[in-house]
Amino acid sequence: MTRHRTTNNTSDLSSEGDVNLSPRRKRWEAEHLGPETRAILAEDAKHFLHQSLSTPCFNALRSASGIWLEDIEGRRIMDFHGNSVHQVGHGHPHVVAAAKRALDTLPFSPRRFTNEYAVRLAAKIVSQAPGDLDKILFAPGGTEAIGIALKLARIATGRHKTVSMWDAFHGASLDAISVGGEALFRRGVGPLLPGTEHVPPCDPRACRFGCGGSCDARCAEYVEYVLGKEEDVAAVVVETVRSTDVQVPPPAYYETLRRACDRHGALLILDEIPICLGRTGTMFAFERYGIVPDMVVIGKGLGGGVFPMAALIARGHLDVAADRALGHYTHEKSSVGCAAALATIEVIESEGLLDRAVALGGRALERLRAMQLRLPAIVDVRGVGLLLAIELAHPELADQVLYRCLARGLSFKVGQGNVIVLAPPLVIEEVDLDSALAIVDEEIAQASAC
Numbered sequence: 001m002t003r004h005r006t007t008n009n010t011s012d013l014s015s016e017g018d019v020n021l022s023p024r025r026k027r028w029e030a031e032h033l034g035p036e037t038r039a040i041l042a043e044d045a046k047h048f049l050h051q052s053l054s055t056p057c058f059n060a061l062r063s064a065s066g067i068w069l070e071d072i073e074g075r076r077i078m079d080f081h082g083n084s085v086h087q088v089g090h091g092h093p094h095v096v097a098a099a100k101r102a103l104d105t106l107p108f109s110p111r112r113f114t115n116e117y118a119v120r121l122a123a124k125i126v127s128q129a130p131g132d133l134d135k136i137l138f139a140p141g142g143t144e145a146i147g148i149a150l151k152l153a154r155i156a157t158g159r160h161k162t163v164s165m166w167d168a169f170h171g172a173s174l175d176a177i178s179v180g181g182e183a184l185f186r187r188g189v190g191p192l193l194p195g196t197e198h199v200p201p202c203d204p205r206a207c208r209f210g211c212g213g214s215c216d217a218r219c220a221e222y223v224e225y226v227l228g229k230e231e232d233v234a235a236v237v238v239e240t241v242r243s244t245d246v247q248v249p250p251p252a253y254y255e256t257l258r259r260a261c262d263r264h265g266a267l268l269i270l271d272e273i274p275i276c277l278g279r280t281g282t283m284f285a286f287e288r289y290g291i292v293p294d295m296v297v298i299g300k301g302l303g304g305g306v307f308p309m310a311a312l313i314a315r316g317h318l319d320v321a322a323d324r325a326l327g328h329y330t331h332e333k334s335s336v337g338c339a340a341a342l343a344t345i346e347v348i349e350s351e352g353l354l355d356r357a358v359a360l361g362g363r364a365l366e367r368l369r370a371m372q373l374r375l376p377a378i379v380d381v382r383g384v385g386l387l388l389a390i391e392l393a394h395p396e397l398a399d400q401v402l403y404r405c406l407a408r409g410l411s412f413k414v415g416q417g418n419v420i421v422l423a424p425p426l427v428i429e430e431v432d433l434d435s436a437l438a439i440v441d442e443e444i445a446q447a448s449a450c
């Protein structure tokens with residue numbers, strides 16, 4: 001029997017989030033956790049399969065509300081991570097009430113039936129989607145919705161190849177990691193899907209085409225080159241804005257990709273699972289680019305942080321698989337999930353969260369730029385809406401800053417090893433955002449002085 005080797009080398013596993021093997025994490029636990037938390041963590045570690053990015057966990061929660069998490073020792077933590085489900089904050093009363101109403105009346109809707117929640121949600125989403133993105137399929141998670149998109153692209157084009165980006169994340173299943181580009185997920189699991197070609201992403205600071213930090217869309221032109229050489233690519237799959245380290249391509253990037261796909265008969269599939277519904281200041285992140293993809297996948301916050309919900313939205317002419325099973329997931333038209341999602345969109349509209357993301361995000365980015373001028377440890381800051389990134393000089397520093405901030409009640413994700421990603425709920429008050437940024441500012445200053 002082949003034995004799987006675990007690795008304690010965290011340096012080459014930087015990716016989707018902070019890995020849970022850091023020695024600093026162990027020290028944090030020793031300093032901050034009491035016996036009750038230790039007991040629950042020990043039980044967690046005993047029962048759950050261990051895996052990077054979750055078990056062993058580092059703390060245990062008792063409640064979540066608005067921008068706050070509370071651990072079982074009563075420590076309050078601002079959640080700027082939220083696994084990207086928290087656009088409307090945790091447990092928004094409107095969302096919870098809608099989910100409860102559905103639970104009381106129609107807790108489950110077997111797939112051969114439809115229900116009003118699902119139909120209203122479908123109509124609502126496609127009415128907001130630009131262009132002819134007017135057909136939809138729900139799924140119980142983003143990964144599954146990506147899988148549906150890949151299948152539909154194969155069926156619609158009669159081709160099977162994809163072109164996607166190194167360092168991208170599209171979910172954890174075998175098909176999703178085949179188009180994804182992160183070693184943490186791909187390494188050591190055997191053969192992945194055939195025909196999944198990868199190209200360098202738009203990442204100006206590490207540009208393979210030498211753009212020197214200011215993207216000139218040569219990376220997109222290279223996609224066109226690959227499409228021309230391969231000739232039979234079904235789809236180009238890309239995260240509109242890569243959320244692990246907040247890479248925001250310029251408009252020329254998407255203009256070039258769209259043109260290249262059209263020329264070569266490939267579909268353009270955008271993954272907006274963690275950044276949909278207002279995170280970047282628009283309902284769909286691609287709206288800022290003035291292009292319409294052939295398919296867009298949304299998820300995470302769609303379920304309002306209370307129910308797993310995702311959706312594939314496709315252009316009408318791609319409705320070509322009536323005789324196949326594209327999704328076929330048990331909770332495909334979940335009445336509870338759809339009620340929660342409808343309520344979530346209502347909150348985004350009634351509380352003006354798109355404008356809020358733009359206004360608060362713009363101010364926060366200004367502040368990060370000022371921090372960068374003062375703190376040499378910051379090599380770059382980026383942002384769009386309330387999706388903000390601080391790129392630090394090295395992963396060691398990012399790890400230090402993470403645990404320092406956690407000790408002061410602020411949680412966020414570290415992406416690609418050295419990038420602090422700040423994604424507060426869009427309902428956050430300015431005063432709370434300011435105090436979170438002050439914590440980050442002080443802790444970067446302190447950590448880099450050590």
Ligand SMILES: Cc1ncc(COP(=O)(O)O)c(C=O)c1O
Pocket residue numbers: 141142143144146169170171172239243271272273274299300310
């Ligand atoms: C860009 C992106 N795509 C796909 C997924 C997978 O979504 P899910 O975890 O809901 O399966 C994620 C999750 O983090 C993501 O960030």
